[in-house]
Amino acid sequence: MNYDALFSSVGQGLQQSAIRQMGTVAAQNPNLISLAPGYPDPGTFAWDAYLEITEALLTQRGRATLQYGPTQGHPPLVAACVDLLRERGIAATPQELLITTGSQQGLDLVARVLLDPGDVVLVELPSYTGAIAAFKNVQASLVGIPQQADGIDLEALDDTYRRLAHDGRRVKFLYLVPNFQNPTGLLVSLAKRRALLEWASRRDVLLVEDDPYGALYFEDTTTAAETRPIKADDTGQRVIYLTSFSKTLSPAFRTAIMVAPPALADRFEIGKQAADLCTSNFDQAIVLEAINRGVLARQLPLLRQHYQRNRTVMESALRASLGEAATWVTPRGGFFLWVSLPDAVDTHRMIARAVAQGVIYVAGGAFFVDGTGANTLRLSFSLATPEKIVEGVTRVAAAVKEELAALGAAALVGR
Numbered sequence: 001m002n003y004d005a006l007f008s009s010v011g012q013g014l015q016q017s018a019i020r021q022m023g024t025v026a027a028q029n030p031n032l033i034s035l036a037p038g039y040p041d042p043g044t045f046a047w048d049a050y051l052e053i054t055e056a057l058l059t060q061r062g063r064a065t066l067q068y069g070p071t072q073g074h075p076p077l078v079a080a081c082v083d084l085l086r087e088r089g090i091a092a093t094p095q096e097l098l099i100t101t102g103s104q105q106g107l108d109l110v111a112r113v114l115l116d117p118g119d120v121v122l123v124e125l126p127s128y129t130g131a132i133a134a135f136k137n138v139q140a141s142l143v144g145i146p147q148q149a150d151g152i153d154l155e156a157l158d159d160t161y162r163r164l165a166h167d168g169r170r171v172k173f174l175y176l177v178p179n180f181q182n183p184t185g186l187l188v189s190l191a192k193r194r195a196l197l198e199w200a201s202r203r204d205v206l207l208v209e210d211d212p213y214g215a216l217y218f219e220d221t222t223t224a225a226e227t228r229p230i231k232a233d234d235t236g237q238r239v240i241y242l243t244s245f246s247k248t249l250s251p252a253f254r255t256a257i258m259v260a261p262p263a264l265a266d267r268f269e270i271g272k273q274a275a276d277l278c279t280s281n282f283d284q285a286i287v288l289e290a291i292n293r294g295v296l297a298r299q300l301p302l303l304r305q306h307y308q309r310n311r312t313v314m315e316s317a318l319r320a321s322l323g324e325a326a327t328w329v330t331p332r333g334g335f336f337l338w339v340s341l342p343d344a345v346d347t348h349r350m351i352a353r354a355v356a357q358g359v360i361y362v363a364g365g366a367f368f369v370d371g372t373g374a375n376t377l378r379l380s381f382s383l384a385t386p387e388k389i390v391e392g393v394t395r396v397a398a399a400v401k402e403e404l405a406a407l408g409a410a411a412l413v414g415r
C-alpha cells in the first residue's frame, strides 16, 4: 500500500525533533557522553518519598486514584496549584486552571485552539523546538524576533508587528520563555517583562509564557524576585501561563499547569477532552501528595544547588578548553548553556566530528525559525555527572578545534 498518499498535509510535514534525533544517536552509542537532552538528573528524584506515596495511594485503594478524572484536573491538585501559583505572585481562580499532560500538551492546545493555517505566531530567535513543532503542526506562520542580553528585542518586536499588520497579517500571540530559556538560558529583565505586557495590551496580542525553569534559579547570582512571572502582573488578562512539574519532581508524572483567561481556559479544556480525556489521575495524586508532604518544597533548594554546581563545572571546563573560540552568557538558572562559535562553523555539520570524539550536543539551527544560528550549539548541564561534563566539554572543544583547523583562517573572519 502506498502509505504516503494517506498522509494529511500536516502528517506529511511532520519532522523528527533535532533533540530527539540526538537521543537516538546516544542510545546507539553507549560510550557517547550526551550533553544534548534537557532531562533532569534522575539522581535528584525523591525516590523514597515516591515509594511511600505510591504505596500509600495503592493500599488505600481510593477509587479516584486509578479512575478517569475530570478533564480540568484532579480537584484537590487544582486547589493545591492555586496556592503554588499564589506563591509565584499569580492570583488565579480554579476556573482559570487546567492540569495538562506536560506543558507540551499546553502548547499543543494553544496551537489547536487558537491558530488557523497562516496565522502569525511571534517567537524568539532562538526558541524552544517543542513549541515551534506544536505551532508548525497547525500550519501557523512563525516569525522570529532577535534577543538581547536581557531578553527579546522590544524595538524589533514592534517593528515586526507593524510590518506584519501593514501586510494585513494577524498576529495571534508572542511565545516566550522568560526564565532561563530553552535553549539560551537567558533571563528576561523585570523592566522588559513590564514592557512586554504593555506592548501586548497596546497591540492587542496575547502572550504565551512558558515557565518550566523559573524555580531553578541559581542563588549565587539570582533571586526569586527576578523570576517573577509576567502572568503575575497580568491585570488585563493577556497572558496564557504554562508551568510544569517535569523539571522539579519528575517528567514521568506528565503533570503541568496551564493558566488562561476563563473564556480561553474553557475552550482549552474541551480541546483536551478530545486529546486525552484527562491527565492520569494516578500521576496527579502522586504530585498532590508530593506537594502536601513537603517533597516539592524540600527538593527546590537542593535542585538549585545541584544544577548551579553543574553549570559552574561546565562553564569552567568551557573556559579552560574553548575560551578563545567560543562565547556564551553565564546561565543564572535552568539546564542549558548556549555557545556561539565563529560564523564559519556549522555546528550541524560538526556533529560527525563530535560523535567521533564521543560526545553529542544539539546544533543550534534547530531553534531558529529563520534558518540562521548555524554557528550555535546547546549544551545541557542537567543530566551528566560533573566528571562527564568536564570530559564531554573537552571532547566538544576537540571537535571545534578540528573544525576550525579544517576551515582554516577563514573561520575567524567575522568574530
Ligand SMILES: Cc1ncc(COP(=O)(O)O)c(C=O)c1O
Pocket: 038, 101, 102, 103, 104, 105, 128, 130, 177, 182, 210, 212, 243, 244, 245, 246, 251, 255, 256
Ligand atoms: C521551554 C519548555 N517548554 C515546555 C517543555 C515541555 O515540558 P513537559 O511537557 O515535560 O512539561 C520543555 C521541556 O523540555 C521546555 O524546555
